[in-house]
Amino acid sequence: MKVLKSWLKEYVDFNWSDQELSDKLSYSGTLVEEYYPDNKSDTIFDLEITPNRGDCVSHIGIAREVAALQNKSLKKEPLELKMSSQNASSAISVKVNDSNACPRYLARVINNVKVSESPDWLKHKLTKCGLKPINNIVDVTNYIMLDLGQPMHAFDLLKISSASIIVRKAKNGEEIKTLDGEQHKLKSDDLVIADEDTPIAVAGIIGGFNSQISNQTIDIVLEAAEFERRMIRASSKRIGIATDASYRFERGIDSSCVEYAINKAAKMMQELAGGTILSGIVKFESDKEVNFVTFDEKKINNLLGTNLSKDEIDSILRNLGFKVTGASCQIPSWRHDISIWQDLAEEVSRILGLNNIKMMPIPKSTPTKKSDYYYKEYLKDILASMGYSEVYTYSLLSDKDLAEAQLSAKDLLEIKNPMQPENKYLRSSIIPGLLKAVAKNPTFDPVLVFEIANIFNKKNEEPKLAVVASGKSAKESIETLKNNLGEIISGLKIEINEIGREELSRFKIRKPYTYVFEFSLKDISKKMKLSNKDLKLKINKDSIVYRPISKYPSLTRDLAFVIDRKKNSKEVRHTIYQVSESINRVELFDEFASDKLGKNKKNLAYHIYFQLPDRTMDDKEADGVVKKIILAVENNHSAKLRK
Amino acid sequence: MQIKNGTLHPTTQLIRQIVSFFEPFGFDVFEGPEVDTEWYNFDALNVPADHPSRDVQDTFWLTDGRLLRTQTSNSQVRYGENHKPPIKAVVPGICYRNEATDAGHETTFVQIEGLYIDKNVTLSQLLWILDQFYKNIYGSDTKLRFRPHHFPFTEPSIEFELKFDGKWFELGGAGMVHPKVIKNMGLDPEKYSGFAFGPGIERPLMIKYGINDIRLFRSGDLRFLKQF
Numbered sequence: 001m002k003v004l005k006s007w008l009k010e011y012v013d014f015n016w017s018d019q020e021l022s023d024k025l026s027y028s029g030t031l032v033e034e035y036y037p038d039n040k041s042d043t044i045f046d047l048e049i050t051p052n053r054g055d056c057v058s059h060i061g062i063a064r065e066v067a068a069l070q071n072k073s074l075k076k077e078p079l080e081l082k083m084s085s086q087n088a089s090s091a092i093s094v095k096v097n098d099s100n101a102c103p104r105y106l107a108r109v110i111n112n113v114k115v116s117e118s119p120d121w122l123k124h125k126l127t128k129c130g131l132k133p134i135n136n137i138v139d140v141t142n143y144i145m146l147d148l149g150q151p152m153h154a155f156d157l158l159k160i161s162s163a164s165i166i167v168r169k170a171k172n173g174e175e176i177k178t179l180d181g182e183q184h185k186l187k188s189d190d191l192v193i194a195d196e197d198t199p200i201a202v203a204g205i206i207g208g209f210n211s212q213i214s215n216q217t218i219d220i221v222l223e224a225a226e227f228e229r230r231m232i233r234a235s236s237k238r239i240g241i242a243t244d245a246s247y248r249f250e251r252g253i254d255s256s257c258v259e260y261a262i263n264k265a266a267k268m269m270q271e272l273a274g275g276t277i278l279s280g281i282v283k284f285e286s287d288k289e290v291n292f293v294t295f296d297e298k299k300i301n302n303l304l305g306t307n308l309s310k311d312e313i314d315s316i317l318r319n320l321g322f323k324v325t326g327a328s329c330q331i332p333s334w335r336h337d338i339s340i341w342q343d344l345a346e347e348v349s350r351i352l353g354l355n356n357i358k359m360m361p362i363p364k365s366t367p368t369k370k371s372d373y374y375y376k377e378y379l380k381d382i383l384a385s386m387g388y389s390e391v392y393t394y395s396l397l398s399d400k401d402l403a404e405a406q407l408s409a410k411d412l413l414e415i416k417n418p419m420q421p422e423n424k425y426l427r428s429s430i431i432p433g434l435l436k437a438v439a440k441n442p443t444f445d446p447v448l449v450f451e452i453a454n455i456f457n458k459k460n461e462e463p464k465l466a467v468v469a470s471g472k473s474a475k476e477s478i479e480t481l482k483n484n485l486g487e488i489i490s491g492l493k494i495e496i497n498e499i500g501r502e503e504l505s506r507f508k509i510r511k512p513y514t515y516v517f518e519f520s521l522k523d524i525s526k527k528m529k530l531s532n533k534d535l536k537l538k539i540n541k542d543s544i545v546y547r548p549i550s551k552y553p554s555l556t557r558d559l560a561f562v563i564d565r566k567k568n569s570k571e572v573r574h575t576i577y578q579v580s581e582s583i584n585r586v587e588l589f590d591e592f593a594s595d596k597l598g599k600n601k602k603n604l605a606y607h608i609y610f611q612l613p614d615r616t617m618d619d620k621e622a623d624g625v626v627k628k629i630i631l632a633v634e635n636n637h638s639a640k641l642r643k
Numbered sequence: 644m645q646i647k648n649g650t651l652h653p654t655t656q657l658i659r660q661i662v663s664f665f666e667p668f669g670f671d672v673f674e675g676p677e678v679d680t681e682w683y684n685f686d687a688l689n690v691p692a693d694h695p696s697r698d699v700q701d702t703f704w705l706t707d708g709r710l711l712r713t714q715t716s717n718s719q720v721r722y723g724e725n726h727k728p729p730i731k732a733v734v735p736g737i738c739y740r741n742e743a744t745d746a747g748h749e750t751t752f753v754q755i756e757g758l759y760i761d762k763n764v765t766l767s768q769l770l771w772i773l774d775q776f777y778k779n780i781y782g783s784d785t786k787l788r789f790r791p792h793h794f795p796f797t798e799p800s801i802e803f804e805l806k807f808d809g810k811w812f813e814l815g816g817a818g819m820v821h822p823k824v825i826k827n828m829g830l831d832p833e834k835y836s837g838f839a840f841g842p843g844i845e846r847p848l849m850i851k852y853g854i855n856d857i858r859l860f861r862s863g864d865l866r867f868l869k870q871f
């Protein structure tokens with residue numbers, strides 16, 4: 001929602017710079033997404049208002065926040081109207097059939113208006129707040145909405161049959177052509193404003209086409225009402241129309257401001273369009289709700305971790321419009337989001353400023369028993385140490401995935417409402433996802449991957465470990481892995497499956513040898529004997545340089561260095577990375593010590609992968625980078641290239 | 644010696660770092676279900692029946708009436724109703740959102756929930772733990788700042804931003820567990836208070852390493868994964 005600084009100043013004085021105002025609002029709960037100058041003296045602030053703060057979708061609402069933040073009160077001018085002796089009730093009648101859906105309906109009549117273009121100042125204000133100027137009558141209704149948060153509507157009085165307004169539930173299938181020219185079919189849950197014959201507006205959402213203000217309009221009926229929030233939200237969703245009005249009604253308006261709003265609108269219209277305001281308001285009104293919360297300042301302090309006095313808390317609440325008497329607090333009519341003392345604590349914390357609350361540590365305590373999570377992490381370390389890379393694949397499968405993996409839909413949990421065809425079923429095995437991953441990595445040989453994740457079937461959800469080895473020495477690798485896992489997990493029976501040619505081609509895997517296994521990790525902590533020391537999580541402390549993957553092919557070079565035995569291979573790796581942005585990956589593939597290399601020397605050998613973001617790298621360029629790498633490693637680590 | 648170049652997924656690595664951070668404070672690691680009921684994912688968390696997050700365009704609903712959790716917070720009441728205070732748990736896990744994917748949006752993502760409920764747990768402690776937590780990930784000169792926000796399951800609710808490389812990033816939400824949620828755990832909200840937070844895991848990794856596409860995390864692309 002956009003607000004103008006000059007408009008806020010009509011309600012509250014402040015000397016803050018634009019940046020200060022932006023910060024003050026953002027850090028008290030109404031986030032300023034951006035602000036920008038309108039002209040030399042004005043600034044537009046674009047705010048994101050959370051759905052609980054219906055009171056803040058207006059200039060007066062934001063001004064109220066600014067006032068509270070400065071310990072000030074709002075300036076709100078009393079209104080005086082010039083009215084004729086004729087009473088409005090002689091010109092229009094109002095009947096509300098459903099007081100739950102419409103607790104308040106106020107109407108005023110203005111005769112003999114001259115509908116025309118609005119003056120520049122009004123058009124300017126509306127435009128800057130994102131609304132389109134239409135004519136001086138409609139523009140005033142929109143102005144009041146932005147000003148006070150009260151949505152309003154103006155009808156052409158002569159178009160209302162029998163001059164009677166009836167607020168009622170729609171008949172099932174009843175139709176209305178709305179302001180936007182669209183025809184809508186209504187249901188009996190929708191509320192309409194109707195005349196004797198037909199609906200003339202969908203209550204709180206959008207006006208009707210036929211009763212709208214035109215250049216020929218002479219007499220108008222002005223509406224200011226309150227509608228039940230949930231009903232408006234449901235209706236707006238069902239009909240598929242969301243308007244500035246429905247947005248505000250859904251969040252709740254200020255029931256104490258409805259009359260002020262209709263009076264201010266009438267006064268403005270008379271100033272801009274002439275005419276005679278008939279005396280009196282034709283109205284239907286249920287009693288206004290007055291709500292109270294009881295609070296104890298000790299509880300508020302305990303929840304926030306603050307040490308505020310009762311006076312300090314009371315003062316914050318009073319500045320926000322709460323009426324505090326002892327432990328009782330009357331909630332302002334514009335606040336629909338407050339019902340418990342914790343809500344008051346939030347008010348106190350946001351006006352105080354979260355960043356002004358002193359942080360307090362939480363106590364240390366002895367760690368609890370290690371859950372299954374730790375055992376799974378232990379297994380991941382074993383797999384990684386044997387050359388397997390962990391992948392995360394999707395839990396969701398498409399019909400195509402089912403065909404590839406030859407799974408039957410009837411065994412799977414199904415999504416009722418997928419937005420995308422990829423997300424139709426839940427996987428009952430991790431293997432298909434891993435095979436897709438193998439297919440995606442044609443340049444790697446072998447591809448050794450694993451995943452630990454939950455799988456799903458109709459009855460239950462359980463964690464599994466799945467492994468795929470594909471390509472060079474795949475069989476040997478997966479068999480060793482199987483044996484190692486068998487030694488640490490009691491009662492484990494693993495069956496290695498070879499993926500057949502036909503299945504490989506379904507998955508578009510071009511490596512001839514692909515082996516898989518998968519087993520359940522349910523209650524894994526009961527099947528492994530590990531000490532707390534074994535279960536301590538291993539944290540990777542290496543400095544990681546990430547380089548985006550190019551869509552162009554990469555080049556590989558192998559380099560081996562003879563180096564002092566005490567040197568760390570990871571430091572050398574890091575040195576290599578730093579040489580050029582074109583280095584995408586550096587992998588140590590061999591490390592051995594031998595006196596043949598020299599006293600206290602060892603050999604370090606790396607695969608180095610090169611790529612460029614915008615084109616294919618050629619051999620000459622790669623050779624140039626290789627020269628720099630050799631120089632850098634030799635100089636920084638007193639190493640020698642091994643030829 | 645032939646070197647085996649196996650690697651752990653960057654998400655696994657960050658979760659380990661986070662879990663290790665919470666260990667000395669006595670936090671248990673709990674892994675709740677990904678398929679859950681509407682009760683644990685929404686109702687028990689005080690999410691109103693007509694709240695937009697329940698809409699079909701946000702939540703994957705199963706044909707059997709259950710759903711894929713939209714947040715690890717589904718484990719708050721699940722864990723809380725089976726443990727006695729002090730309740731301290733972190734819940735790492737996969738969450739789902741029914742939407743079209745692009746570089747910034749993913750149907751499948753990882754969150755880690757933190758939950759602490761006891762007598763006299765305060766907002767000032769929540770601010771402290773978040774501050775320490777992000778300093779642990781990004782370094783001790785990291786700056787964190789807090790803004791009020793609105794979530795149905797916390798009161799007060801906050802959002803936090805992190806300064807990294809001179810820029811502010813919105814990282815996630817947190818707050819003091821709503822009294823109705825505490826009540827749903829079978830505890831008296833006038834006696835117990837607590838905090839909860841549930842940051843995503845992918846976003847901090849993307850910020851830290853300059854990863855520009857969230858879909859890479861589940862791409863299975865070893866050129867990506869083997870860099871970590």
